[in-house]
Amino acid sequence: MKKQQNAIIELADISKIYYQKSQLFHTGAGDVVALKDINLTINKGEIFGLVGQSGSGKTTAGRLLVKLENPTRGEIYLKGAPVSGLKGRELKEYRKQVQMIFQDPYQSLNPHLSIAETVMEPLIVHGAGTRESRRQKVLDTLETTGLVPATDFYDRYPHRLSGGQRQRVAIARAIVLEPEFIVADEPSSMLDATIAIQLFQVLLNIRERLGMTFLFITHNLAAAKYLCDRIAVIQNGVIVETGHTRDVIDHPSHPYTKTLIASQPSFDICPIL
C-alpha cells in the first residue's frame, strides 16, 4: 500500500470536558471528561479508523474536527495550521476542506428539501459555480455515490428513499465541495449489513477517484479492519492503542483491545463462499 507520510490533520493534546450546568456551586462532581489528552495524526489519502464503544468519546472527536464543538484544551492542525480561533471567512474556508457524514440517514436530511437542494446547499453557501454548473456538479456527485440514474433522484424528497439511498445522498453532500478530509461518523450503523458493505464500497471508490482522506468512526472492529489503513482504539476518552490495522488486530497489546476483539461476533462460514 502506498503511503504518503504527510499529515493532513493533527490533534495535539486535545481534551474535551462537559461541565455540569445548573449547579449552585461548581463542584466538578458531575463533569464529564469526553476526551483526555488525545494525540492523533492522520495522513493524506488514508482512511483512519477510530474504534470504541458508545460513550467512549469517539463521536466527540469527530465533532471537534468539523468544529461543531471546540476543545477545552489542545489544538487541532489542518495541514500544519492551527484551527482553534477560526471565525467568519476563515471558518468558512475551513469548512470547504473538512466535511462530515452523519450516523443516522433518517435524521441527517431535511425532509423539506429535495435531494438536489440538499446536495447543492454547500455549493450555494460557498458561491461555487453558476446555476447550470451547480446542477451538473450535483448530478455528477450523485452518480459517484451510486445513485444512478442521478436524474431519477434529483427532484425527489428524502421520505421516498431507503436508508442506504439517504446515506448516499448524505455522502454526496459531503463530497460535493471536494474537501480534503471527511469525518464519517458511524455511517453504516443504522443500515443492514448488505447495504453497509455497499456503502463501504462507495467510500473506497471515492477515495480512489478523488484522493480524499477519511476519519472513519465506528464501534465495529470488523468494519474498521475492512476499510481502514490505520486505527486507534479509544476507551473512556483515552486512546489506548494505535497503529496499522492489521498489527493492532492481530497482535493487540492493550487488554481493552483484546476484550473488544474477543467480543466481536463471528461464525463459521461455509467454505464455498
Next chain:
Amino acid sequence: MNRIVFISKKAVELFILFFLILTVLFFLFRLAPGDPVTRMVDPMLTPEDAAHIIEQMGLDKPLTTQYMIYVKNFFTGNFGFSFHYGEPVARVIMARLPCTLLLFTTSTLLAALAGVFLGKISAWKKGSRMDGVLSISALVCHTLFVPWFALMMLWMLGFQVGWFPLGGIISPELWIEDAPFGLKVLDVIHHMILPLLTLFIIHVGSYLLLMRSSMLSVLKEDYILTARAKGLTDRVIRNRHAAKNAALPVVTSVGLSLAFSINGGALTEQIFTWPGIGRELIFAVSNNDYPLAQGCFLLIAAVVLSANFIVDLLYAWLDPRIHY
C-alpha cells in the same frame, strides 16, 4: 440537598417575577394620561385627608422615592384606601378572598379530577362512540363563551325552573339573623351550585382534552407494549402504567392554564354576583376606584404565581426522573 436547591431556585424566580409585575404596575399607573394624584386619592375626601394620603404615599416626592414608598407600602400590606368603600383596600380584598378561593379551588379540583378521569376513558376507547361523544362535548365546553353560558344557566336553572337563587353567596335573612351554622353552610352551597357548575363545565373540557392527548401519546410508548406482553389486565395497564404517566404533563398545564381559568372565574363571579376578587376588580375598574383595582390585580397575580409554584413542586415530587 438537591431538592432544597430546586425549591429555593423556584422561590427566588417567583419573587423576582412578582417584583417585576409590581414595578410594571407602578409605572403603568404613573404613565397613564391624567394626574396620578387624582388616581390615588379619592376626589371626595376633604383637603386635609387628601393631603394626609398624598403625604403617606409620597405622591409629592420624586418618582424614585415614590417607588420606594410604594414597595414598602406593599410589603406592609398598605394598598391605600378604596374610594368607594372608604376602607383600606387590604381589608376589602381580604374579605373577598375566601369567597374566590372557595369557588375557584373547588371548581378547579373537581374539574381536574373529572377531566383526568374522563380523558383517560376517552383515550383508552379511542375511536369508539363514547370517545366521540366525550371529546366533542369537551371541545364544546372548552370553546363556550363564559358570560353567555353563565347567563344561560342563570336563565334556565335559576329563572325558568327556579331551583337556584339568582345571585349572591348567602340569603340576606340568614346573613342578618343569627341563624344556625349548618343552615348557613347549606345556604352557601345552594348559592354556590350554579357558579360552580358553570365553572366546572367550562374547565372540565380542557382537562379532558389535555389528558386525552397526553394519554394517547403515552399509549404509544414501548412500555405499554411491555405491559401488554406481560399479560397484565387492561385495567392495570390503563391505570398503573398509562394514566399515571399521562397525568404528569396535565399537572404542569394546570398551572399554565390558570390565567385562562381566572378570566372565566372573574366573569362567572360578575354574573352570579359572587362577592369575590374578580367581581371586585371589575367593579373597581368600572367605577374608577384605582387603589382597589390595583390591590385586586396584585392579589390575583400573587395567587397565580403561587399556584404555579405549587404545581412545580408537585411535578418534582411526582416524577422520579426530574433533574433538580
Next chain:
Amino acid sequence: MALLTVDNLTVGYDSATGMTRAVDDVSFTIESGTSLGFVGESGCGKTTIGMALMGLLPDNARILHGNIILDDQNLIKISQEDFREIRGRKIAMIFQAAMNALNPVVRVGDQVAEMITTHQTAVSPVEISVKIEELFDLVGIPGDRINDYPHQYSGGMKQRAIIAMALACNPRLIIADEPTTALDVVVQDQILKEIIKIQNLLDTGFVFISHDIAVVARVCEKICVMYDGKIVETGTREEVFQAPVHPYTRQLLGSYLTLDNCNNIKVPYINSRLGQKGWEHGCALAPLCDNPMDKCDRLCPGWRQLSPTHGVRCFKKSTI
C-alpha cells in the same frame, strides 16, 4: 408433539394503498428446549411474526390466514382474555432495551413483581421478593439495585432486567426481538452468554429475531432466513451456514463482516431502484440476484424440501 406449530401464517397491514402482506405464508415448528432464529433485513416481517405469536399485532394489522398452535391450543381461535392469561405465563417476550421498554416511573423490581402477581395469585409478598432476588441473581443484577428506577440503569442492566421479567413465570416459550441491538459489542457478548446459559438451564422454547446473523448463529439451532414476508430458506445452523442454497442467504453470509473474512467479502449487486419488488410478479429477490433465470421474473418460486430439516424457496437446483 411440538411445543409450537405455526401453519401458513399470513399477516396483512391496512395501508393507504390497500392490504400489504408483512408475513406471507410462513410455517415452522419449535420443540421444547430448542431455539429457532429468524434473520432478515429491516422490513422483512420478522418482528410481525413475533407480535403475532404474542397476540399483540397493532390495530391496523390482521391475521389473514393460518394457525398458531401452542400445546394443542390454537391461539388464533381463543378469546382476548384467554390470550392475556397466556401472555407472560406461557409465552414471554424479551424486548429491545434501547426501546423505552420499562416504565420510567415504576421501580424495576416492582415491574418484575407485577408479572408474578398477575399470573400467580397465591403467592405471598415474601415469596415474591425471594423470587425476584433469585431472578436478578440469575441475570446478573446486584440485589441492591432492585428498587432503582429504570433511568438509573445502564443499557445492559435494563436488558438484563427485561430478561428477568420474561423468565419470571417460567414460560414455555420466549420470544426475543432484537435483544442485543443497540448494545455495545462487549455488553452484547455478555448478554448473549447470559441467554445461552439460561437456554441450557431451562427447558424453554426460544424464538430469536435479529437482523444480525452472527447473533442468531450463536444462540439458535434452527434458522429461518426471511425476505419481504416469506421464508426463503430454513435449516439447521450447520445447513444454513455451511451449505446455504438460496442466493439471498449466500449474499447475507457473504457480505457479513467479521474479523476473519475481510479479504474475501462479496459485495452484493448494488440496486439503486426505489422501493421493493414484492412477490406478486415472480421472485421478489430477482432484482438482487446475481444470476437470475428467465422464469424468475414471471413465476414465484415454490418451496423445495432438500432434507427433512433443510428447505428453500428458489428454482435453482445446484448449490453453486
Next chain:
Amino acid sequence: MSYYFGFMHRFSSNWKIFIQNPLGKAGLALLSLFALMAVASFGLHLLGPMYDPMTGVDPVVSRSVGPSTSHWLGTDFIGRDILCQLLEGAKIAFIVGLASAFISIIIGTVVGMVSGYAGGIVDILLMRLADMVMVLPSLVILLIIAALFGQLNIWMIVFLIAILRWPAVARVIRSQTLSLKQRPFIEASRVAGASDIRIIFKHIMPNVLPLAFLYMTFRVTSAILVEASLSFLGFGDPGQISWGMMLQWVWSSGHMFQAPYWLLPPGICISLLTLSFYMVGRAMDEVLDPRLRREGQ
C-alpha cells in the same frame, strides 16, 4: 421555487387527510358560514338606514320585540335590527381573531426560533419573559389598562391581546427548534458553512411553520373570546358592534330573562365560531406529523 413545490406537494397530500377528518370538515363548513355572514355585513347599507347595525333604529318599534317579517331575529332595546348586528359582529370577530392571532404567531415564532437556536442567556431571558407573560390573565390586564387609559379602540385591543398571547406559541416553537437544532441535518448545514440566518429561515422555519399555523387556530379562538368578554363587561370599542357588546346590552338593559331571541344568537355565534376554529385546529393537529406534537409539549 422548488421549495414552493415541495410545500405544495406536502400541502395537497395533507389536505386530503384533513378533509377526510369529520372534525375538520364540520369546522370548515361552519367557518365558511361565518365568513359568509361577515361578507354579508358589507352589504347592509344597501338595505337602507333603518338596518344600520349601530345607528339604524326602526321608528315603528323603538324597543325590543321578537322576530317579525321586517326584523327576522327581532330588535334590541332601542329598535335596532339584531340580525344586522349579528352580521356586523361576525366581521369584527374575524378581524379581531385573525389579526391578533397573526401578530401573536409572528412574535411567537420569531421569539421561539431565536430563543431555541441562540440558546444561552438570550434563551433564558426570552423564556423567563414568556413565562411571566404566560401566567398573566389577559382579561384582567386588559381591564386594568382600560381603566387607566380609558376606552380602547378595536385595533388597540387586537394588539394588546396579541402581545399577551404569544408566549404559548413561542414555547412550542422553541422546543421544536431545540429538537431540530440537535438534528444532524442542521449540523450538516452548519458543517457545510451555512450562516445562522440561512439555517433559521431555510432549515428551521419550514419545519416549524405547520406547527405555527396549528397554533394560530387556537390563538384565534382565545382572541375572539377575550375581546367578547371585554366588550361584555363594557370595555370594548364603543364604535364597533361586537357579539360581546350585544350580550352586554341584553344584560345591562335587563332583557336577559325576557328576550331569549336576543340573548341566544350572539352567544351561540361566539361559541360556534370559536368551536369551528378549534375543530379545524384539532383536525390539523391530527394531520401533522405526530412526532411534531410530541416534541411540542
